[in-house]
Amino acid sequence: MSGQDRAVLGILGGGQLARMLALAAAPLGVRCVVVDGAADACAGQVAALTVAAWDDKPALAAFASTVDVATFDFENVPAQTAHRLAEQLPVFPNPSALAVAQDRLTEKTLFRECGLATPEFVPVDTREELQRALAITGVPAILKTRRLGYDGKGQFRLHSLADADAAWMALGAQASAHGLILEAFVPFERELSVLAVRGRDGEFRTWPLTRNWHTDGVLSLSLAPAPDIDALQPRATALAKTLAERLDYVGVFALELFVKDGQLLGNEMAPRVHNSGHWTIEGSHTSQFENHVRAVLGLPLGDTGARGLSVMFNWIGELPAKEPLLRAVDGHWHDYGKEARPGRKVGHATLCAPDATTLADRVAAVAQALGRQEQARPLLDLLS
Ligand code: AMP
Secondary structure, three states: OOOOOOOEEEEEOOOHHHHHHHHHHHHHOOEEEEEEOOOOOHHHHOOEEEEOOOOOHHHHHHHHOOOOEEEEOOOOOOHHHHHHHHOOOOEOOOHHHHHHHHOHHHHHHHHHHOOOOOOOEEEEOOHHHHHHHHHHHOOOEEEEEOOOOOOOOOEEEEOOHHHHHHHHHHHHHHHHHHOEEEEEOOOOOEEEEEEEEEOOOOOEEEOOOEEEEEEOOEEEEEEEOOOOOOOOHHHHHHHHHHHHHHOOOOEEEEEEEEEEOOEEEEEEEEOOOOHHHOOHHHHEOOOHHHHHHHHHOOOOOOOOOEOOEEEEEEEEOOOOOOHHHHHOOOEEEEEOOOOOOOOOEEEEEEEEEOOHHHHHHHHHHHHHHHOOHHHHHHHHHHHO
16 A cells, blocks of 8 residues: 555444444545444444444445455444455455354353353353353353343343343343353453454454453453553463464454453453553554544554553443543543433543543542542552
8 A cells, every 4th residue: 555545444343343444444545335224323423423333235235346455343243244245345354254253152152162261151052051051151140142142132131040040031032143152250360351453464452451441341440551460461462363363354344351369350341442551542552443544444553552551441321520530631532422311322531641640530520520530549549
């Protein structure tokens, strides 16, 4: 590509991830076209939007004819749609890698094959199988849909064997369509994620491990680089590289990890840019969004090093007042342009600082001004 070449990138899914991809693509001279089933998809505010269902073959063929490369902001695009598109143009990550990551069973099986331990898991298709699976995992345990679950959706936590009927009532109806998996509940010490990127030429990089806190299964807070990761970072990077090479993966992905007894366990892989990597926009030399665009277009990858320390607050349901963030030193506001709705990711904010003490001061001040002390508490406890 010469400096004058201006590629068009197609993105399947038009949520906030597509929106931030389009914003990162623009300075590279890359224009984005987004496909989504919703006419008000928030990426449509910053990129051209095609409104189409995943099975709308003529609309998707027309979309494919206007773009150079296609990628995803959403991993649950049907594998058939991705494969059909890949017959027309380069699609990254490749549809087979997407298919593996769409299914918690194939994903966890791959983790083990690559040397990454996982929580004990058993596939479940019937009520009887749930009973047998519980004998293997013990309780507490989590019953999850194999497909289409995210952010804690499609999950039921079993605290005792007596919860089995309630779990089946909640998810049994989805067993035939999506399959279920029962996982042992891991009393982890902390949750980390490693964001990784692999280029079309196989070049591979990771960002520093991120520490994450979830509320009701949804990411609430991230800190990067996570403290005390010297012993874990090389292993996480090596595992991510093995996975990426096994899948011939191109683009950014996130590997969500639990730390238990100092060891890494694989929870899930997101075959796309990821919420726990939003801090990279301001906190890293190259953001996950820019590096994803670079990777899928075959451009050189950028430096994934951190500039200092960063904290990301997720705004779920509604946005708080933005002024305290705008006034904060190295504070950054991201409004996704969505309508407020309970449980919906509507924005995030990032605070950066050169050291932990300064970061703790900035986080404490902003959290108090926003009345978000509870959300900030795990971080402030850690940094104090
Ligand atoms: P998931 O959608 O599978 O990433 O689950 C969302 C969140 O639920 C995770 O980030 C964890 O905080 C929690 N979780 C999921 N699976 C387990 C597990 N097997 N043991 C403990 N916590 C879990």
